Amino acid sequence: MSQEAVPIDPHETLYLPMRRRFMSEYVQTPEGTNELRIYYGLKEISIEEADLHSFGENLLKQDQFMAAMATRWSNGEPYAWERVKELLEQLLAENILSREAPKLSPETxxxxxxxxxxxxxxxxxxxxxxxxxxxxxxxxxxxxxxxxxxxxxxxxxxxxxxxxxxxxxxxxxxxxxxxxxxxxxxxxxxxxxxxxxxxxxxxxxxxxxxxxxxxxxxxxxxxxxxxxxxxxxxxxxxxxxxxxxxxxxxxxxxxxxxxxxxxxxxxxxxxxxxxxxxxxxxxxxxxxxxxxxxxxxxxxxxxxxxxxxxxxxxxxxxxxxxxxxxxxxxxxxxxxxxxxxxxxxxxxxxxxxxxxxxxxxxWLAEIPAAIDYGLRGLQLYSLQFTLWAHMCHTYERIRDAVLQAEAPADSGWGRLRQRIEKDWKVILPTRQNTSVQREWAKARYVEMYDRAQRGLRGFSEEKLQNISDVFSPPKDAVHAQAAEQLRKLFRERAPVPEGARPELIDAVAEALADYLTIERSALGTLETVQREVNALLQRQHPDRPFTNLDLSIHHRLRFATIGVLPYLLDVFREELGVGIESHVADVKITPGAPSAAAA
Structure with missing residues (x-):
């Protein structure tokens, strides 16, 4: 209960206009006691006191009642009015109870x-x-x-x-x-x-x-x-x-x-x-x-x-x-x-x-191929969303670095700092900002990816691929080259403010290079599974490799939806004019001008 209580009279009639929305359950607490929980939309009423459980159970049965009658909802001696009054006032303050009879309306x-x-x-x-x-x-x-x-x-x-x-x-x-x-x-x-x-x-x-x-x-x-x-x-x-x-x-x-x-x-x-x-x-x-x-x-x-x-x-x-x-x-x-x-x-x-x-x-003959299609889809889904968890971790690493030094808003470092903070606010509702949520989600994708493979026609154990291998690739020459190129560009376009530690630039560049290496590995596996999908659906596979720019279209399509996530590489293209295109075998970094909106 959060709002200030509203005074109440024992003789007035109260209404539960949405009683039919209530649902309830008893939940055992860590201490071993039973707690009655009543759910009403996004609100939850928790009744821990055992002698008030009958109050909650009787509340669920009422469409309307005189306030004082609630003292009789006890299984033993009637409740004291002052105790009931406090409960009813809290329910009124939360708009669970009402002083007005419900009105029927065809529209809202x-x-x-x-x-x-x-x-x-x-x-x-x-x-x-x-x-x-x-x-x-x-x-x-x-x-x-x-x-x-x-x-x-x-x-x-x-x-x-x-x-x-x-x-x-x-x-x-x-x-x-x-x-x-x-x-x-x-x-x-x-x-x-x-x-x-x-x-x-x-x-x-x-x-x-x-x-x-x-x-x-x-x-x-x-x-x-x-x-x-x-x-x-x-x-x-x-x-x-x-x-x-x-x-x-x-x-x-x-x-x-x-x-x-x-x-x-x-x-x-x-x-x-x-x-x-x-x-x-x-x-x-x-x-x-x-x-x-x-x-x-x-x-x-x-x-x-x-x-x-x-x-x-x-x-x-x-x-x-x-x-x-x-x-x-x-x-x-x-x-x-x-x-x-x-x-x-x-x-x-x-x-x-x-x-x-x-x-x-x-359509009976379509079923075997359709189940395979759905399972391949689960593999692709697991890859896409595991990558997003790694991307959010990279946001966190970069944020930790840029927040250590302030700079004018119109400077490269200042623009980068503001944009990372802006994107971080978008990430917060997804809960991907926390390591607990990210690790839990990645564990579920491991289960989904593994289980999906085992249901495919023609599966054998030697074909099993571990998704953990996809997201722990070794650092190769492409990684080293990308990291060095990013360090150079960031020093030119977003130098650390005077007095700040120069290695903050290296931390940003290394975090981004690490992500690009993981992303390249994921892109390669996504394309491999996509090739299987195209064979299954009798479609031509494209001649060129699948790139990060192709994958990032999904982020743009999710704009303004629940659970939207920003795309990390857009930050550097729009704020610093650093364009990055990658596929499984290469990373291409192109210096350019920041976007007009960012500038």
Whole structure:
């Protein structure tokens, strides 16, 4: 509780306008006692005193009550009014309780704000799609073309199909299309959520248009899920007690998303944009939610749930509600509780469908290649995001050096110092600024990368590659040459202020050279896996090597999204005019002028 308490009278009526959003659980503390936790949106009420547990349990049952009646919520003697009064005042101060009866409204101020922002958003009037015009799309989006054959090395496979249109004319990614600049304006019906739980009457509304489409294709969607589940479990059996590994659930989600993605992005006979079966787009949308929840859970070091953590429908639902995964900035999940329950039971427990069996879908033959595509995508994803962890560590090393000396804002050192601090603020919300988060994340990527390889058709142990080898390359002649060239340029363009230690320049140059060596190794492995993807999807592999400038397009596409990260090498190009292009075999450093914005 954070705000100042509001005075309260024992005879007034209080309301819980969002009681149906509450969820609760008992948690054992490190001291061995039970603590009642009540979750309400982003707020958490913790009740440690055992005699107040009944107060919390009764609070969950009320829509409205007279304040003094709360003294009777005890399992023994009534609570003292002064004690209850303090609790109720705190709940009022936090807007959990209200003095006003709830009012029904078909719209919210927040939704109006979202719609106003949507109206101002630059949106394409015609569909934009990667296959086969990746070069043209990226030229429009970021001003830099890139070959179709490098797509997955730059863009995670689980996001590659977002912008495609299905046969109903809607984006496969609906309002979550990545990148957002490829999302067209779609006529959509919105409604306040009536379902109990974390999304009940949320200020963000639910997409009824998507729900209607999902409901129309629900039974074949479940059938598709069962078929894919059976194929996946032949490669990754369940735990002995019948539960899923959390990491395997994430991998399965990625494999499901890979089915329509493969059909749309293959080189030979791709499904034309705008013709995809809505059943497959429905499977994609509903499964993508599980992918997001499972990857989120694995990456919380304070609530450790590594790859092998068992998970079942009940725990998945509880964690989804508790951590507000039914909510987003653009809208809340539109799936009714009974459909969510049925989906989780089908996906995790293999619950059979009721009624007459449906005809077999036409895409059954695509499943083996699609699972391989999803697993290759996990390898690429692990490489991309492990590299980002190393990049953030490099930001930290450089920041430690530049903060040791101040300089005028218009000097090279001053510009570098200000830019690193600016980027550091962007990094903070991702938590990649801490070694604890970085090391935990890298350990999860090791698990994902290793496990993905083992499920590929034709895998054998001698083919296993350790991701740790990719990110611990030896320093070679290219490293030494780059470090020396960077030291020279930095001394010319960002000399340390008078009185500061000259070796600070060397620290910046060495940190950047170390990163470039790691990045080159990652680029080489990304291209190797991309070559396997192109062979799988019958696409031509580009003649030139995959470069850091290709990979950095992903950073630019993530601009203004949640979890955006800056790209380190942009700092030196824009602030000092030092352009750096690299691939697995070389680093090219080009002196130039700082960008106009930086100057």
């Amino acid at each position: 101020d927040y939704h109006k704000m979202v719609m106003a922002s949507e109206a101002r958003r630059p949106a394409p009037s015609e569909p934009m799609w990667w296959n086969p015009d990746t070069e043209g799309v990226l030229q429009k989006l970021v001003g830099r073309p890139m070959e179709f054959g490098f797509l997955e090395a730059m863009l995670p496979v689980h996001r590659a199909a977002h912008a495609a249109l299905d046969a109903e004319g809607r984006h496969i990614g609906e309002n979550n299309v990545f990148p957002d600049s490829m999302r067209m304006r779609m006529e959509t019906e919105w409604r306040m959520c009536p379902y109990p739980g974390s999304r009940f009457k949320d200020d963000a509304l639910m997409n009824v248009t998507a729900l209607k489409s999902m409901s129309k294709h629900w039974k074949p969607t479940l059938q598709a899920l069962l078929i894919l589940r059976e194929a996946f479990l032949k490669r990754y059996p369940l735990l002995a007690d019948g539960q899923w590994r959390l990491g395997d659930l994430h991998a399965f989600s990625c494999a499901v998303l890979a089915v329509p993605s493969l059909m749309l992005l293959r080189g030979k006979d791709p499904i034309p944009n705008g013709t995809l079966d809505p059943v497959l787009s429905s499977v994609f949308r509903v499964t993508d939610g599980v992918r997001m929840v499972s990857i989120y859970l694995m990456f919380l070091p304070e609530q450790p749930m590594p790859y092998e953590t068992p998970i079942n429908p009940a725990s998945l639902l509880h964690l989804t509600e508790r951590d507000n995964h039914f909510l987003s900035t653009r809208g809340v999940c539109a799936g009714p509780p009974h459909m969510v329950d049925e989906f989780f039971a089908t996906m995790l427990d293999g619950k059979p469908m009721a009624g007459e069996p449906l005809p077999e879908p036409s």
